[in-house]
Amino acid sequence: MALAENYSIERISYQMAQDAVIANHYLHRKAPCTFAFGMFDSVGQLVGVVIYGVPASSTLLKGICGPDEAQNVYELTRLWVDDSVPKNGESWLIGQTLKQLDREIVVSFADSSADHVGYVYQATNFIYTGLSAKFKDPKVRGMEGQHHASYANGLTNAEVIEKFGDRVYWVERPRKHRYIYFNASKTRKRILMSKLRYKPLPYPKIHAGVLEGK
Amino acid sequence: MDVEELACKMRLRAIKIEDEIGPNERQQHLVEQERLEALQKLYFNAGRWAGGARDRIAKEAYQKIALGA
Numbered sequence: 001m002a003l004a005e006n007y008s009i010e011r012i013s014y015q016m017a018q019d020a021v022i023a024n025h026y027l028h029r030k031a032p033c034t035f036a037f038g039m040f041d042s043v044g045q046l047v048g049v050v051i052y053g054v055p056a057s058s059t060l061l062k063g064i065c066g067p068d069e070a071q072n073v074y075e076l077t078r079l080w081v082d083d084s085v086p087k088n089g090e091s092w093l094i095g096q097t098l099k100q101l102d103r104e105i106v107v108s109f110a111d112s113s114a115d116h117v118g119y120v121y122q123a124t125n126f127i128y129t130g131l132s133a134k135f136k137d138p139k140v141r142g143m144e145g146q147h148h149a150s151y152a153n154g155l156t157n158a159e160v161i162e163k164f165g166d167r168v169y170w171v172e173r174p175r176k177h178r179y180i181y182f183n184a185s186k187t188r189k190r191i192l193m194s195k196l197r198y199k200p201l202p203y204p205k206i207h208a209g210v211l212e213g214k
Numbered sequence: 215m216d217v218e219e220l221a222c223k224m225r226l227r228a229i230k231i232e233d234e235i236g237p238n239e240r241q242q243h244l245v246e247q248e249r250l251e252a253l254q255k256l257y258f259n260a261g262r263w264a265g266g267a268r269d270r271i272a273k274e275a276y277q278k279i280a281l282g283a
Contacts, residue, residue: 091261092257093261115220
């Protein structure tokens with residue numbers, strides 16, 4: 001059992017997780033982080049990180065299973081596993097860490113603009129619920145490093161313009177494949193499934209470069 | 215990138231790949247993809263067992279891997 005013998009998984013600090021994703025994840029950006037776990041090889045080198053955090057968007061929190069479950073949602077915000085780890089290392093890392101979370105709904109997104117369809121989520125039994133909505137995010141000149149939800153949360157577009165004036169410009173948000181996992185007992189899974197506000201859809205696949213339903 | 219633009223880019227790439235590879239290679243690719251997916255699923259469930267989940271699916275996956283899958 002090479003993965004279990006050669007790699008260990010432990011909870012790691014916020015700083016260690018952020019440093020690893022900034023250095024290695026394709027986005028090279030910090031992410032919301034409440035729980036972070038690292039995968040270490042036999043000599044103690046960090047070779048993988050998974051980060052779970054509270055999504056910045058209140059719309060997303062309420063939108064999955066309704067306002068009653070808004071405080072029951074984490075987002076898998078970053079997943080990075082070094083190329084030296086066998087391919088199934090990603091699913092091993094997710095599988096081992098889910099049980100340690102204190103919330104039952106886990107949402108994650110695969111970035112279609114980076115040609116990702118989320119095979120790892122498909123292989124790990126996440127429910128596919130389609131692409132995120134087409135949307136333009138307000139950006140503010142001088143605050144480019146911040147997520148729009150941190151300075152525009154709860155504000156309407158008109159209020160953002162009123163607050164930041166002509167520093168506001170608009171950027172089209174890349175659409176992402178949305179995956180949801182119910183990290184709960186069978187009974188709770190059934191309840192959460194009945195509350196799910198998105199329609200479960202067949203997994204998207206890329207066959208010979210073409211994006212299509214399964 | 216817009217999803218329509220992405221889809222168009224993928225279709226063009228598919229046409230190019232279709233010209234380059236034969237049906238046998240395509241079939242092999244699909245078989246390989248399915249094999250990898252099944253392996254990922256197995257390791258996900260085994261990982262759940264290692265992480266403390268105690269359901270039958272997780273237990274069976276862990277045992278299967280322990281036996282050398």
